[in-house]
Amino acid sequence: MLGLMQNMPLTISSLIRHADRNHGDTEIVSRETGGGLHRYTYHDAHRRSRQLARALIALGVRPSDRVASLAWNNHRHFELYYGVSGMGAILNTINPRLFPEQIGYIINHAEDGLVFFDLTFLPLVEGLAAHCKGVRSWVALTDRARMPESKLPLLCYEDLVNAHSDDYEWPLFDENTASSLCYTSGTTGNPKGALYSHRSTVLHAYGSCLPDALNLSARDTVLPVVPLFHVNAWGLPYACALTGARLVMPGPQLDGASLHELFEQEEVTVSAGVPTIWLGLLQYLKEKQLRLSTVKRLVIGGSAAPPALIRAFDEDFGITVLHAWGMTEMSPLGTVNTPKGKHLKLPAAELDRMRLNQGRPIYGVEMKIVDDSGKELPRDGKAFGDLLVRGPWIASGYYKGEGGDILREGGWFATGDVATLDADGYMQITDRSKDVIKSGGEWISSIELENLAVAHPAVAEAAVIGVAHPKWDERPLLIVVKKKDAEVSREQLLDFMRDKVAKWWLPDDVVFVDSLPHTATGKLLKTRLREDFREHQLPG
Numbered sequence: 001m002l003g004l005m006q007n008m009p010l011t012i013s014s015l016i017r018h019a020d021r022n023h024g025d026t027e028i029v030s031r032e033t034g035g036g037l038h039r040y041t042y043h044d045a046h047r048r049s050r051q052l053a054r055a056l057i058a059l060g061v062r063p064s065d066r067v068a069s070l071a072w073n074n075h076r077h078f079e080l081y082y083g084v085s086g087m088g089a090i091l092n093t094i095n096p097r098l099f100p101e102q103i104g105y106i107i108n109h110a111e112d113g114l115v116f117f118d119l120t121f122l123p124l125v126e127g128l129a130a131h132c133k134g135v136r137s138w139v140a141l142t143d144r145a146r147m148p149e150s151k152l153p154l155l156c157y158e159d160l161v162n163a164h165s166d167d168y169e170w171p172l173f174d175e176n177t178a179s180s181l182c183y184t185s186g187t188t189g190n191p192k193g194a195l196y197s198h199r200s201t202v203l204h205a206y207g208s209c210l211p212d213a214l215n216l217s218a219r220d221t222v223l224p225v226v227p228l229f230h231v232n233a234w235g236l237p238y239a240c241a242l243t244g245a246r247l248v249m250p251g252p253q254l255d256g257a258s259l260h261e262l263f264e265q266e267e268v269t270v271s272a273g274v275p276t277i278w279l280g281l282l283q284y285l286k287e288k289q290l291r292l293s294t295v296k297r298l299v300i301g302g303s304a305a306p307p308a309l310i311r312a313f314d315e316d317f318g319i320t321v322l323h324a325w326g327m328t329e330m331s332p333l334g335t336v337n338t339p340k341g342k343h344l345k346l347p348a349a350e351l352d353r354m355r356l357n358q359g360r361p362i363y364g365v366e367m368k369i370v371d372d373s374g375k376e377l378p379r380d381g382k383a384f385g386d387l388l389v390r391g392p393w394i395a396s397g398y399y400k401g402e403g404g405d406i407l408r409e410g411g412w413f414a415t416g417d418v419a420t421l422d423a424d425g426y427m428q429i430t431d432r433s434k435d436v437i438k439s440g441g442e443w444i445s446s447i448e449l450e451n452l453a454v455a456h457p458a459v460a461e462a463a464v465i466g467v468a469h470p471k472w473d474e475r476p477l478l479i480v481v482k483k484k485d486a487e488v489s490r491e492q493l494l495d496f497m498r499d500k501v502a503k504w505w506l507p508d509d510v511v512f513v514d515s516l517p518h519t520a521t522g523k524l525l526k527t528r529l530r531e532d533f534r535e536h537q538l539p540g
Contacts, residue, residue, distance in 0.1 A: 009172055009173065009174060009175035009198065009199075010175045010198055010199045010202035010203065011086070011170070011172070011173070011175060011198045011202070012081075012082060012085045012086055012179055012198050012201055012202065012238065013082065013085075013086035013170035014170075014202070015082075015202065015205065015238055015241040015242050016042070016045065016046045016049060016082045016086070016241050017046065017170065018241065018242065019042040019045075019046065019240075019241040019242075019244055020042050020043050020045075020046035020047075022244060023042050023218060023244030024041060024042055024043035024046075025041050025042075025043065026041060026042050026218070026244055026245075026246050027039055027040070027041055027246050027247075028040055028041065028042065028044075028045055028075055028078065028246075028247045028248075028249070029246075029247070029248045029249070029266055030073065030074040030075045030078075030248070030249035030250075030251060031074070031249065031250050031251035031252075031253060031258075031262065032074065032251060033072055033074065033118045033119055033120055033141075033142075033251055033252060034119070034146065038074070038075050040075065042241065042244070045075065045078060045079060045082070046082070047166045048079050048083075048161055048166070049079045049082040049083040049086060050083070050086075050166040050167075050168040050170075051083075051161045051162070051164045051165065051166045051168075052079050052080070052083030052084075052160070052161055052164075053083045053084075053086055053087040053168055053170075054164035054165065054166075054168050055083075055160040055161055055163065055164045056083065056084065056087055056089065056114075057087065058163075058164065059114065059136075059137060059160075060113075060136070061084075061087070061089050061113065061114065062088075062089070063087070063088035063089060063173070063177075064088065064089065064090060064177075064178065065089045065090065065113055066089070066090045066092050066110045066111055066112045066113065066181065067080070067084045067089050067090065067091055067092065067112060067113065067114045067115075067116070068091075068092040068093075068094055068106075068107055068110065068112035068114065068115040068116065068135075069091065069092070069093050069094065069115070069116045069117070069228075069229065070094050070096045070103075070115065070116070070117040070118065070121045070124070070125065070229070071096075071116060071117060071118045071121075071141055071228065071229065072118050072120070072227070072228070072249075072251050072252045073224060073227060073228050073233065073249035073250055073251060074118070074141075074249050074251050075249070076116075076141045076157060077116075077118075077141070077228050077249075078228070078237055078247075078249070079161075080116055081180075081228070081232075081237050081238075084180075085179040085180055085198070085201075086170050087170070087171065088171055088173055088177065090178050090179065090180060090181050090195075091179070091180045091181070092106070092107075092110045092112055092180070092181040092182075092183075092193075093180065093181075093182055093228060093229045093230075093232065094106055094107070094183070094229060095183075095185070095227070095229045095230060095520045095521065096120075096121050096124060096229065097520035097521075098185060098191070098520045100124060100127055100128060102185070102190075102191055103124070103128060104128050104131045104132055105190055105191065106183045106191055106193075107128065107132045107134075107135065108131075108132055108134060109183075109190070109191075109193070109399075109400070110181055110183075110193065110399070111134055112132075112134065112135060113134065113135065113136050113137075114135065114136060114137050114138075114139060115132075115135050115137075115138050115139065116139045116141055116157065117138065117139070117140065117141060118141050118142075118252075119140060119141070119142055119146065119148060120252060122140070122148055122150060125138055125152070126150060126151060126152060129152055137155050138152050138153075138154050138155070139154070139155040139156075139157050139160065140154050140155070140156055140157060141157045142156065142157060142158065143156065143157075143158040144156050144158060144159055173198075175197065175198045175199035175202075176197050176198070176199055177197060177198055178195050178196070178197055179196050179197055179198045179201050180195075180196045180201070180232060181193050181194070181195050181196070181399060182194050182196070182231055182232065182328050183328075184327075184328035184329065185519060185520060185521065190402075192398040192399070192402045192403055193398055193399030193400070193402070194328050194329050194331075194395050194398065194399070195395075195398075195399045196232075196331060196393075199392070200331060200392060200393040201232075201235070201238055201331070201393070202238070202242075203364060203392050203393055204235050204238070204331045204333065204364070204393040205235055205238040205239045205241075205242045206242065207333065207362045207363055207364045207365075207393070208234075208235050208236075208239045208333050208362070209239050209242060209243055210362060210363070211338075212336065212338045212360075212362065213333065213336045213338075213362045214239065214270070214272075214297075214299060214322065214324075214333075214336065215297070215338075216239055216240065216243045216245050216270065217243050217244075217245065218243055218244035218245060219245075219269075220243070220245040220246065220269045220270050221245065221246040221247075221248060221266060221267055221268050221269050221270070221294075222236060222240050222245045222246065222247055222248065222268070222269070222270045222271070222272075223247075223248040223249070223250060223259075223262065223263065223266070223268045223270070223271045224236040224237070224247075224249065224271070224272055224273075225250060225254060225259065225271055225272060225273030225274075225277050226272050226273050226274065226301075226302070228249075230302075230521055231326070231327075231328050231331070231332040232331070233272075234272055234299070234301065234324075234326070234332055234333060235331060235332070235333060236272060245270075248262060248266045248268055250262055254273075254277060255280065255284075256280050256281045256283065256284025256285070257284060259277075259281055260281065260284060260285065260288075260290060260292070263292055263294070263295060264292070264293060264294070267294040268294060268295055269294055269295060269296050269297070270295070270296065270297045270298075270299070271295065271297075271298055271299070272298070272299035272300075272301070272324075273298075273299075273300070273302075274300070274301065274302035274303060274521070274522035274523070275300055275302070275303055275304070275305050275306060275309060275522075276461075276518065276522045277522070278298060278300060278305075278309055278313070279306075279309060279460070279461065282309065282312055282313065283460075283483075283484075285317070286316075291317065292317055292319060295317075295319050296319065296320060297319070297320045297321075297322055298313060298319055298320070298321050298322065299321075299322045299324050299336075300321055300322070300323055300324065301323075301324040301325060301326060301332075302521060302522055302523060303522065303523045303524065304358075304429060304447045304450070304451065305321065305323050305356075306450070306451050306454040306455070307356050307451050307454075307455060308451075308454050308455045309321070309454075310323065310355060310356065311352070321355075322336055322337060322338065322359075323336070323337040323355065323356070323357070323358055323359055324336045324337070324358070324359065325358035325359065325427070325429065327415060329394060329395040329413060329415075330365070330389065330391075330393065330394050330395070330413075331393040331394070333362065333365075334361060334362075334365050334367075334389060335358050335359040335360055335361050335362070335365070335367075335427050336359045336360070336362060337354075337355055337356075337357060337358060337359030337360075337426075338359065338360075339351065339354065339355070340424065354426070356428075356451075357426050357427065357428035358419075358426075358427050358428060358429055359426060359427065360424060360425040360426050360427065361425060361427070364391045364392055364393060365389060365390075365391045365394070366389065366390050366391055367387065367388070367389050367421060367425070367427060368387075368388050368412070368421070369383065369384065369385040369386060369387055369388070369419055369420070369421055370385050370386050370388060371385050371386075372386075374408070374409075379421040379422055379423050379425075380420075380422065380423070381420050381421070381422035381423070381426070381428075382420065383420065384418055384419060384420045384430050384443075385418065385419075386414060386415075386417075386418060386433060387414075387415045387417040387418065387419040387427070387429070388408065388412040388413065388414055388415065389412065389413050389415055390410070390411045390412050390413060394413055395413060396411075396413075416432055416433050416434065417429050417431070417432055417433065418430050418431045418432070418433050418436055418443070429447060430443075430445040430447065430448065431443070431445050431446055431447055435447075435465075435526055437464070437465075437466035437474050437475070437476050438466070438473055438474055439466075439469070439472045439473060439474050439475055439476070439504065440471075440472045440473065440504070444466075444476055444504075444505050446463075446464040446465065446466075446476065446526075448501070448505075449462075449464040449476060449478065449497075449501070449505065449507060450462045450463060450464050452497050452500055452501065453478055453480060453493065453497065456488060456493060456496050457483075457486070458482055458483055458486035458487060458488035458493075459480055459481070459482065459483065459486075459488065459493070460481045460482060460483040460484075460486075461480075461481040461516055462478060462479065462480050462481070463478075463479045463516050463524050463526065463529055464476050464477065464478050464479070464507065465477055465479070465526055465529050465530050465533060466530075467508070467509075467533060467534075467536050467538060468534075469508075469538065475507075475508040475538055476505070476506075476507040476508065477507060477508065477509050477510075477511065477533060477536060477538070478493070478507040478509070478510045478511070479510075479511050479512075479513055479516065479529060479533070480493065480510060480511070480512050480513070481512075481513060481514065481515060481516055482512060490509070490510040493510055494506060494507065494510065508538045508539065509536070509538050509539055511533070511536070516529070517529065
């Protein structure tokens with residue numbers, strides 16, 4: 001027997017339609033690529049998204065066609081999120097920080113017919129065009145007055161939108177229809193595409209807004225520092241429309257001064273981004289002796305958040321840091337670190353320690369850890385093994401079948417992380433499986449050593465890699481970037497760490513560098529570090 005409920009498909013267009021009808025006068029503010037602020041409302045965004053949908057149809061875009069974007073966080077990119085997916089096509093958000101060869105590969109692999117780009121990326125686009133023969137049109141995200149000179153026959157975004165009426169009804173289709181495509185650079189070989197559906201996207205938006213997740217509401221002003229090209233800005237463009245939250249987008253200017261100005265001017269309450277962004281902002285705030293007067297919560301994900309960073313925002317600025325974890329293949333949200341009621345009675349020091357893990361899964365995400373043979377390990381907070389996940393917004397395969405069957409028995413996806421789980425579901429990543437240091441048959445967590453090093457007042461950033469050792473197979477090497485005008489020696493740093501970890505975990509050497517390499521999404525590029533220090537001779 002089936003239930004007698006209306007069977008309405010979960011579609012992305014329903015989110016912007018809801019925002020228009022119930023929060024139509026709520027602002028969307030964005031910093032333009034060329035400077036200045038643009039302001040309009042959810043009502044305006046919905047109207048223009050419908051105009052865009054008509055323009056796409058006029059350009060020959062059909063359901064399931066792929067349309068690419070190379071753009072910052074701004075109102076036009078937001079319209080692409082709804083106009084492209086809403087009419088049944090697939091939005092392929094491309095990370096412009098990737099190597100041009102990777103971007104060209106993605107455009108060709110996805111078979112993108114149109115590419116929408118911000119003017120910042122005109123030189124990149126002009127270099128790509130000859131290698132991307134399948135692209136019919138390159139569309140500049142600007143108005144006629146700012147159209148650049150180019151050797152390419154560019155189309156103007158505002159001309160396209162303004163040439164069409166908003167008299168358009170969003171089509172209804174199967175909620176499992178593909179909606180957007182994000183390529184991950186975290187896999188070996190060429191980037192692989194995670195193909196999201198309307199259903200998975202709407203369910204993810206529901207889950208991320210829950211009180212024990214990001215806790216978003218129409219009372220919030222949300223500034224996604226995480227780029228719209230990085231896993232759909234962690235789903236925030238959809239979650240904000242679902243709740244009616246006011247949305248502020250920072251454009252390309254992500255330095256401490258620009259972010260602080262926007263936070264204060266627009267009275268931002270919630271923001272989200274990777275640790276490197278918050279480290280830069282924190283340094284700026286301390287140097288200038290400034291505050292964030294309206295911010296209540298910062299979501300930190302993308303890589304492990306250093307404990308010193310979490311403590312600084314909490315103790316010095318009164319801001320709650322939500323440590324979150326996820327993956328491109330997970331849409332991306334998997335866990336958020338929020339305490340349960342019983343934890344609020346814990347001593348402050350114990351509660352602080354608990355806040356340092358990656359949190360517990362939100363509804364929709366199942367987790368388990370297994371050993372090398374696939375046997376499930378106990379959820380005791382001590383045993384650590386390979387982390388597996390499954391759920392309605394987790395990938396079942398890569399686009400075009402790249403990588404073959406990626407699921408294990410029971411539909412579990414292997415994340416590539418090594419983690420612990422406790423009885424309450426709290427998960428702590430001890431390392432990436434490829435980054436864990438294996439010394440004398442035992443595992444050493446590079447993340448734990450990095451967090452410990454960053455807790456030293458003179459350390460701005462740190463990375464730990466395994467270096468070959470004739471007896472122990474591998475030993476940890478600590479690579480450090482000092483804070484501006486700060487000094488610390490190898491011996492001082494090792495002494496600082498010595499009583500805080502097991503003796504055999506202590507790094508065998510420390511190297512100081514001016515900067516550390518990062519991936520296009522802000523994560524430490526340890527493959528580069530392992531190559532750069534492959535011949536490093538450890539003392540003794």
